[in-house]
């Protein structure tokens with residue numbers, strides 16, 4: 427069952443524009459960042475109840491995806507982290523395919539496995555983790 431609610435665009439213009447071009451083109455345009463594939467995650471605002479959309483690097487394995495709350499290695503988690511903690515139901519668009527998922531934050535061995543996949547997909551994640559004392563959270567999104 428897709429998420430319902432009023433879409434609230436990101437205040438970050440570069441993200442808002444990438445997400446909107448991605449969706450408007452049916453997942454055929456704006457699908458990369460520096461040549462590496464991107465997906466669009468839709469979460470439900472933990473406070474506003476609005477639909478929030480984030481572009482994330484594509485990290486996929488066996489039909490599940492990782493959502494890496496890196497925020498470039500900033501000291502704080504991205505806000506969407508709180509949305510997924512409060513409402514684990516999410517939508518993810520990978521190219522032309524948009525599906526429903528449930529998100530769960532992973533730790534330990536499972537996180538290490540997904541972190542390896544994430545860094546293989548987007549090596550900058552390793553730099554981001556070196557840059558901050560914050561342990562970058564990883565969610566796994568499993569298809570419903």
Ligand SMILES: C[C@H](OP(=O)(O)OC[C@@H](O)[C@@H](O)[C@@H](O)Cn1c2nc(=O)[nH]c(=O)c-2cc2ccc(O)cc21)C(=O)N[C@@H](CCC(=O)N[C@@H](CCC(=O)O)C(=O)O)C(=O)O
Nearest residue numbers: 441471472473474480481482483495496497504505506508
């Ligand atoms: C700017 C802020 O966004 P954010 O949720 O912190 O997410 C920051 C970034 O992670 C997000 O912009 C990502 O899309 C950036 N980004 C990546 N960010 C990542 O963390 N990881 C990635 O792999 C990644 C890749 C990527 C690729 C392309 C691209 O264009 C952007 C990419 C934001 O939207 N703030 C809103 C609030 C958003 C929100 O969800 N509010 C909640 C409140 C939740 C609460 O406070 O509890 C609500 O509506 O209820 C605002 O200030 O009004």
